[in-house]
Amino acid sequence: MSFYFVQFVTGLSSACSLFLVASGLSIIFGVTRVVNFAHGAFYMLGAYIGYTLTDRLSGVVGFWGAIALGALAVAAIGTLIEMLLLRRIYDAPELFQLLATFGVTLVVEDLVLLIWGPSELLGPRAPGFTGAIDLFGQPFPTYDLLLIALAPLVLAFLWLLFRRTTWGVLVRAATQDREMVAALGVNQKWLFTSVFALGVFLAGLGGALELPREAANHTMDLQVITEALVVVVIGGLGSVPGTFLAAIIVSELNAFGILVFPKISIVLVFLVMAIVLIVRPWGLLGRAEAAARAASGMVLSRWRPLRAEGRLFAVLALAVAALLPLVAGSYLVGVATEVLIFMLYAASLHFLLAGGGLASFGHAAYFGLGSYGAAIALKACGLGMETAIVAGTVLGLVGALVFGWFCVRLSGVYFAMLTLAFAQIAWSIAYQWTDVTGGDNGIIGVWPSAWAASPARFYWLTLALSAGGIALLRAITFSPFGYALRALRDSTLRAETIGIERRRVQWMGFVIAGAFAALAGALYAFLKGSVFPDNISISLSIDGLVMVLLGGVGTVSGGIVGAAIYRSLSIWVISHTDYSKLVLGALIVLLVVLFPKGLVGAFEAWRSVRTLAGLHRQNP
Amino acid sequence: MSILVVEELGKSYSGFQAVRDVSFVLEAGEMLALIGPNGAGKSTCFNMIDGQLAPTTGRMAIFGKSTAGMTPGDIWRLGVGRTFQVAATFASMTVAENVQMALLSHHPRRWPALRWAARYHVAEAERLLALVGMTDQAQRSCGELAYGDLKRLELAIALANDPKLLLMDEPAAGMATRERHALMGLTGRIARERTIGVLFTEHDMDVVFGHADRVLVLNRGTLIAEGAPAAVRANAEVQAVYLGAGSLYGARS
Amino acid sequence: MRMFSAIVSSAILAAGFAGAGPAVADDSIKIGEISSYSAIPAFTEPYRKGWQLALDEINAAGGVDGKKLEVISKDDSGKPADAVTAANELVASDGVAMLAGTFFSNIGLAVSDYANQKKILFLAAEPLTDAITLSKGNRYTFRLRPGTYEQAAMLADEAAKLPAKKWATIAPNYEYGQSAVAAFKKLLSAKRPDVEWVGEQWPPQGKIDAGAVAEAIAKTEPDAIFNVTFGADLVKLVREGATRGLFKDRAVVSLLAGEPEYLDPLKDEAPEGWIVTGYPWNAVSIPDHAAFLKAYEAKYNDYPRLGSVVGYAMLKSAAAILGKADSADSEKLVDAAEGIGVETPFGPITFRAIDHQSTLGAFVGKTALKDGKGVMVDVAYHDGAPYLPSDAEVKAQRPQN
Known part of the structure; x- marks a missing residue:
């Protein structure tokens, strides 16, 4: 019995350390509606700065002073980023802030490497909390007890802050009605900045408090960000007590789950999230999102098919692209093939995200299913490349059919997080089901049929399928079905009132997007000759979002331009520097600030201004 | 036959009774106004009738069919048009495409996925836009319309399924006085020509009494008066409610 | 117009790629090296220092067959797919004689399969998976480190x-x-x-x-x-x-x-x-190690990690293979590599012909x-x-x- 109690308390301490970092994320999202991807980076910075300070300051006061100073330093950095970066883009489409904070994360990762070096840094243990006490005959770390005491204190502090202070009342009012607070003469800018600073302070504190438990290292940020995000969502967005509850549930399930299934940890949080969201679409303690925010801050411009001029360019572009292998070497042709595949992948996500207003955080699931479907069909079933590509596409389609059915029951960020959960579940299956998928060692030897084996020929095949796919997606966008999907995005209320069945139409849209992503994934398998769980990874899902957002979510096909630019750039940068994250991250931040409508969006805005100016000149 | 029958309709939110025991009928071709001070429960009534909210108690029937458990889409398919207090339209489409979208939905068929949506029901959309006087704006982007035009567009959308019942929640909100009268005059004319029953709410009492055939007065969720405009205007209780809440007539009358 | 901007931007990028290949002298032998430098720097940094030391030593001693040895190094950001892209650039664009390196097992396998497909020798340095020499082994892949x-x-x-x-x-x-x-x-x-x-x-x-x-x-x-x-x-x-x-x-x-x-x-x-x-x-008694340790500490003012030894031995092995084959032809390189003996800081090792695994311990x-x-x-x-x-x-x- 005592073992189970100790295991419970152990789970509790993990829950508390998770809550400390997740609470900040929850607050920031609750008030500013920013999905702060950089939260993990701030957590990591807290650990590293804390390490440096504990190294300099000694003694009890020195240690705790260092922890507090570390968290404050991180809060200062966060405040600076909020003022210089986020403030400029609060009015940009939702998710654009995600892109910006993703860029910040990349930059921070490489800066940490440059400043603190590559090795893990083990800090001192907390003075006075170095040992263990006897808990029912078992030694239990006193530091873990400290964390268990600290988390409820933070929870209570936050509760009082939001319920019992003027600042808290204003913040809550701003959450519900921004205009009203602005009308009251409250400076909303500073309200947001202060909330962001508080949230980042908690992230830094969480990181610094980890020092006595683990070494500061380079992967801390990504380890914590998904888990923190998942906990916030399970608890219900913006509900700090919900976050606390979710952290406890997840940690206890893990502590006891590993006794029965020692391999469960890898997928546990995502399983819990999927189940919670299916049963309670707004998380444990969350409330229904007031109004769909899809359109807020997003100036919906009119979508129209390509006119004669545009079609001419499309044909020209295709002709130029088809001639490429005649002038370029096989490496360049290989890169171009990869770029084309990612254009199709981005176009499929763009169709869903821009055309349907459905932000998928797990689009890589279908890309990966396409890859695995093709590889398994080729290697295990002995089918040819042509059939394997079809098989991969079909597997992705079926996956989208199953996952999508659940996902379209939700909306907004909850929809996004359920797609993420399914993608991670698919990922862990690929990672674990060694007999079929080869586990993390993947499936190798997935090469094209002889007729398509040369780089040029495979490029032409990819060009045909990608261009065809993109054209088809555009055609669907302007078909009655695409209009119905877009009608739901523009005004769900109006669309449902004129008899458009939301779930059915969005489900279909989800499946179409999934199938095209799977086609891209199948092609990718043959380009690389191998398939790995990486093809379903979160980072690939995020890459998709980056490409679409860079292109412009308000445009018809900005995603393909975003993909062409981002993918080419990243291949080029990775090939030329080890600090590719620094370069790419800085570029993303720069582009976000310069082009809050995305590259294509900015281009269209510029052109329409010019056209108007031209009209004025003609008609004085 | 009554096209809309509402019996003992009630709605409560966690203890708060927003609407209580509301019963009335609407006849074909009739302009019925539902009025009452802010918070009287008018929008709640509308949202229950068009299927967005499930009533806590009571029954409703449209064209003799019970609407229990129906979604807004189901009710649209019965032949009911709806406009909203805050205009709800598709901002990334043109004015004509907005109407075409409604027409596409009204004419159920296997939508061939690959034909351009903008080529369906062109003539029909033109006719509806002409009806509300928006022919010259058909190709404009919906996102750049003036608010009054959006309201007229909503009316055209609401007429796309050839409805026999129109539910209009403050159709003229946000418009200038002259526009309000024009819009309601237009609505009344269309309703009479096509024998459409119209249930509408409106704040401007001049508009209400100028265009309604009959008036329902709602206060704190309960119907307190019903009848011809003149009779309602003379009703002491109605006057008290409106005097208490502000002014019923304003300085104009 | 969207398309137009796409064409322009891809043209610019294409120009960037085309001009990407470094200009090199003809009388050098190029080795393409790939590792997870950005993903796992704590282990790949010492490894890089190791092969750089070996490279300096080899070239100071006159190179391979009188030709200067050159290493073109690429980061794979910890992803197999990016490693294949890098391998393709090294082979197709830079014209390297052989591939070497990699850290993670799955990346090693991806590059190994690429090498098999393109028929180019690949000397896997760090990957530990046994599959790379056994169940997924191929003619063109050799592995240095002792496997799992x-x-x-x-x-x-x-x-x-x-x-x-x-x-x-x-x-x-x-x-x-x-x-x-x-x-x-x-x-x-x-x-x-x-x-x-x-x-x-x-x-x-x-x-x-x-x-x-x-x-x-x-x-x-x-x-x-x-x-x-x-x-x-x-x-x-x-x-x-x-x-x-x-x-x-x-x-x-x-x-x-x-x-x-x-x-x-x-x-x-x-x-x-x-x-x-x-x-x-600091407690290795193998004679060859003493020289390595001294040179390493002199060059970097730091002690070597295991990765340093692996990097060093990898490049020495590559040089030995190139020297023995006296050709850049892949088939000849493979034939030369099978059974070749190499001096390393841990003493002499042999790349077994039967499974292409070295006897490094x-x-x-x-x-x-x-x-x-x-x-x-x-x-x-x-x-x-x-x-x-x-x-x-x-x-x-x-x-x-």
Whole structure:
């Protein structure tokens, strides 16, 4: 019995350390509606700065002073980023802030490497909390007890802050009605900045408090960000007590789950999230999102098919692209093939995200299913490349059919997080089901049929399928079905009132997007000759979002331009520097600030201004 | 036959009774106004009738069919048009495409996925836009319309399924006085020509009494008066409610 | 217009790619090198220093066959797909004579398969997976480091000498952890049929919930623990385990934990008495090592890690292969590499013709604390050869051409 109690308390301490970092994320999202991807980076910075300070300051006061100073330093950095970066883009489409904070994360990762070096840094243990006490005959770390005491204190502090202070009342009012607070003469800018600073302070504190438990290292940020995000969502967005509850549930399930299934940890949080969201679409303690925010801050411009001029360019572009292998070497042709595949992948996500207003955080699931479907069909079933590509596409389609059915029951960020959960579940299956998928060692030897084996020929095949796919997606966008999907995005209320069945139409849209992503994934398998769980990874899902957002979510096909630019750039940068994250991250931040409508969006805005100016000149 | 029958309709939110025991009928071709001070429960009534909210108690029937458990889409398919207090339209489409979208939905068929949506029901959309006087704006982007035009567009959308019942929640909100009268005059004319029953709410009492055939007065969720405009205007209780809440007539009358 | 901007931007990028190849002198031999520099710098940085040292030495001694040796190095950002892109650039654009490097097993496998497809020699440096020489082995791939099976076998020998009967395992939940545990279990059970396996934990790589895992293992009351976790996970496990008394009165056998890359971050909390594989850089008595150590310390003012030795030996092997083949032709290179002998800081090694695995070995010893730092004591170098699979085993597992 005592073992189970100790295991419970152990789970509790993990829950508390998770809550400390997740609470900040929850607050920031609750008030500013920013999905702060950089939260993990701030957590990591807290650990590293804390390490440096504990190294300099000694003694009890020195240690705790260092922890507090570390968290404050991180809060200062966060405040600076909020003022210089986020403030400029609060009015940009939702998710654009995600892109910006993703860029910040990349930059921070490489800066940490440059400043603190590559090795893990083990800090001192907390003075006075170095040992263990006897808990029912078992030694239990006193530091873990400290964390268990600290988390409820933070929870209570936050509760009082939001319920019992003027600042808290204003913040809550701003959450519900921004205009009203602005009308009251409250400076909303500073309200947001202060909330962001508080949230980042908690992230830094969480990181610094980890020092006595683990070494500061380079992967801390990504380890914590998904888990923190998942906990916030399970608890219900913006509900700090919900976050606390979710952290406890997840940690206890893990502590006891590993006794029965020692391999469960890898997928546990995502399983819990999927189940919670299916049963309670707004998380444990969350409330229904007031109004769909899809359109807020997003100036919906009119979508129209390509006119004669545009079609001419499309044909020209295709002709130029088809001639490429005649002038370029096989490496360049290989890169171009990869770029084309990612254009199709981005176009499929763009169709869903821009055309349907459905932000998928797990689009890589279908890309990966396409890859695995093709590889398994080729290697295990002995089918040819042509059939394997079809098989991969079909597997992705079926996956989208199953996952999508659940996902379209939700909306907004909850929809996004359920797609993420399914993608991670698919990922862990690929990672674990060694007999079929080869586990993390993947499936190798997935090469094209002889007729398509040369780089040029495979490029032409990819060009045909990608261009065809993109054209088809555009055609669907302007078909009655695409209009119905877009009608739901523009005004769900109006669309449902004129008899458009939301779930059915969005489900279909989800499946179409999934199938095209799977086609891209199948092609990718043959380009690389191998398939790995990486093809379903979160980072690939995020890459998709980056490409679409860079292109412009308000445009018809900005995603393909975003993909062409981002993918080419990243291949080029990775090939030329080890600090590719620094370069790419800085570029993303720069582009976000310069082009809050995305590259294509900015281009269209510029052109329409010019056209108007031209009209004025003609008609004085 | 009554096209809309509402019996003992009630709605409560966690203890708060927003609407209580509301019963009335609407006849074909009739302009019925539902009025009452802010918070009287008018929008709640509308949202229950068009299927967005499930009533806590009571029954409703449209064209003799019970609407229990129906979604807004189901009710649209019965032949009911709806406009909203805050205009709800598709901002990334043109004015004509907005109407075409409604027409596409009204004419159920296997939508061939690959034909351009903008080529369906062109003539029909033109006719509806002409009806509300928006022919010259058909190709404009919906996102750049003036608010009054959006309201007229909503009316055209609401007429796309050839409805026999129109539910209009403050159709003229946000418009200038002259526009309000024009819009309601237009609505009344269309309703009479096509024998459409119209249930509408409106704040401007001049508009209400100028265009309604009959008036329902709602206060704190309960119907307190019903009848011809003149009779309602003379009703002491109605006057008290409106005097208490502000002014019923304003300085104009 | 959208299309137009796409054309323009891709044209600009294409120009960038086309001009990307560095201008090189014709009288040099180029080796394409790929590793996870940005993903796992703690291990790949010392490795890079190692091969750079070897490169300097080789070129100072006149290069290979009078030609200067040149290494074009690429980062794979820890992703197999990016590694294949890099390999393709090195082969198709830079025209390298052979490929070398890689750290992660799955990246090693992806590049190995690419090498097989493009018929170019690939010298895998660090990947530990046994598949690369056995079940997924191919004509063009050679591997330098002792694989998972070999190292597990070295430890199983030592473990068999312990009195412990009840064993538990902790390993990261992926192929490396799984094959290490499988090999260790198989070999120890064969030597000691009385051994009982009482518990196992499989934390996700990099995300160990150390407290819960430590308690779960303690609950099974093993006499000894076989650990495969490393890096940040190992640090957490050691701290939590030590505080919770997990390692008290228990023998611990731990793969790789004696490598400076993993042992040094633990500082004065490094565990004592663990039986580990690793690299005791200041206690190696092999003569060739002394020269290497001296040169390394002189060049970098730092001590070498195991990765440094691997990088150094990798480039020496590559130079030896190129020198022996006296040609840039892949088939000739492969023929030259089969059975070739190379001098390394750990003494002479041979790349076996039958499975393309080198006989590089590893050090086995016990961890101890000295001057507030973890070190290895009672060290013995185990040559790889005796731990490699027999010809019959290779023939059964490795695809025959």
